Amino acid sequence: MSGISFEMLLNADPEVWRRAAAAWDQLGRSTDDRADAVALSVRKIPDVWESGPAATRARDHCDGLRRELDTAFPPVLAIAQTLAQHANDVSELRARAQDLVAQARRAHVTVNPDGSMTVDPAHSDEWTARSVSQLVWQRDALLREAAELDARAAQAIAENTATASGTPMSRVDRSRVPAPGTDPAAVKRWWDSLTPAQRRYVVAEYPELIGALDGVPVASRDVANRIMLDREQDRLTARREELDAREAYIRSMIEQGRGAELYPGEPNKLGAALAELDRIKEEREQINRTLRGLDAISSRLEDPHKPRAYLIGLSTEGDGRAIVSVGNPDTADNVLTYVPGTGAELSKVGGDIARADHMATDARMADPSAETASIMWLGYDAPDSVVWNAPFDGSAKDGAPKLDRFQDGLRVTHEGEPSRNVVLGHSYGSTVIGHAAQQGNGINADALIFVGSPGVDTNSASDLKGVPTSEVWATRAEHDIIKRVPDWDILHGNDPTRKDFGGRVFSSDPGDPNNEAKTHSAYWDDGNRARRNIALIVTGQTDKVD
């Protein structure tokens, strides 16, 4: 056994690792900023130093510097992630060690700082003896786990330190990366076949492929997507600057009376100028919306006061997509996937991440002995409005296979005992889940929760496959506007809280009869009974749900 004593475990301070993780995150950001600055300098070299061997040498040198800085970014992120995960693990182990001491006290046994145990002479009987042997077994299991965690963290840090300081990675051809949509189990087999050096290579070189690939462990997807996030923020910011410059140029040409020079060969020159200005305005607004979402994700990822968040998916196409997990689902005991409904889009993602954060805290309150990861899954293009688009929208058909594959991926990358996986859909999000649970062999989940649902594409819980019917849950507030969608089986199926649907209904606050629209999203309000019930279902305490 390694040198971790019971005393060390009891006195371990996870904050030290948390602070170190934040510092490595900071280092990653500044390294990346430097790389960006060097890249900019390289582009400017020809302006000041036209040509010749010296200019070439300077450019090559700067290019090399930039590559080195770029290469350091992923391992630095991985080290930050390892430290943050270690902080969580230590914090959990310490809580269990403290619990053991309390448990022993109730059994009249004192656990000494060195882990040895003393029985209260007044209670020295057969029962106490049995307790002691049980306690000793638990103590040893804890110490074994602590030693394993310590070794694993140390190894991850050592591997990445070597990479950050220049050890070459092993090249893997791009064509060897499984195509999007590959069965997550096959992806996992491929991943397992790579050496650690090859894994680091694919994460650093093909982050756009690895970040989105279900079946790759979450920790690696997170690093890949953080690289993508950073790239997208840089790309969009640069594009916005370009648009600003082009707009200023067009305006100044028009002001100087030289507008005609802008569009040689175009008969309607003013029309062309106005049309381009319109296009610029539109594109800039779209960029601003996307950046608002990316910034919200960044600030959550960088927040050292909250549990570590993992970026499991990111795309800026269309309304954008994002998958953010509070806590690591690959190591958690319970995993909640929250599918937001109509109106959800990248630009407003901050609010949905906050819901995931609060559901994680609620779960921890309901069961502090278990680790719960809470995922905000905006992996589909949600309809913009429950009123205008949702009824005719194909979003559920588009989103269902993605959600299905995502849940399969969570299973194959999970370490140790399988987690309790719960998928929750709000509003139209529940329709996506219903759709996913009716395709092929259904959805890979231990429980489904439908909140304020307009229907889940079937009138019977027993049509939902991959999940026990006894774990299909639904709630609808008495004054939720969604009740205005009638049960005529014309939209997405009937209300899943109906008796004949056959699911299990749990209560939520009735809401405001004078504000049904507000009630539709009040399920996460402070003190709402729905939140308590959701936490109980997520942590598997279903007998307490009411």
Add this chain to the structure above:
Amino acid sequence: MAGEGWRRTLLVAIVTGLALTGCQEERGMQPTMTAEQAAQRVEELLQEAYGQLPPGARLEAFGPAGTLPCDDPTDGGPAGRVFYEKRYEVTFPAGWPADQALPRLAEYWGRRGYRVVDDMRDARDPRLVVEHPEDGFRINIAVWNRDSGDVDIYLTGGSPCVWEHGTPDPQ
């Protein structure tokens, strides 16, 4: 697909109804206190509740405090409002009268005219949610009786819907 036509006609009727219901939200455009002021008020109410507990207990922040969206913008209401929420765990030494915490607060809140929003005092893990009579701020005490025999107590406070900066956000 056959039947799509009549479905659409019917839906337009339903949808018009839904859209009209959405108009109720117009009053949401009024200025409110800011999220920061809401946070201060939540803290005040939590500390006030803490003051009513038997001495010897401490408050420890539990989970991140922060704002949550309190509307789905596309449901007809204005976008961008939030509510602030904060939770504390009440930690206490062995022998502290944990069973008195909830009755004491119930009594105190009753005396101060707080409105009971959700009363689960009879549950195995009892909880009481109340609302301040004047400003609509909510506070709740939740007591969890763990299988291990331990008792954990939490105090949570939340604000009504406010604009982050006090006035409608032009997003």
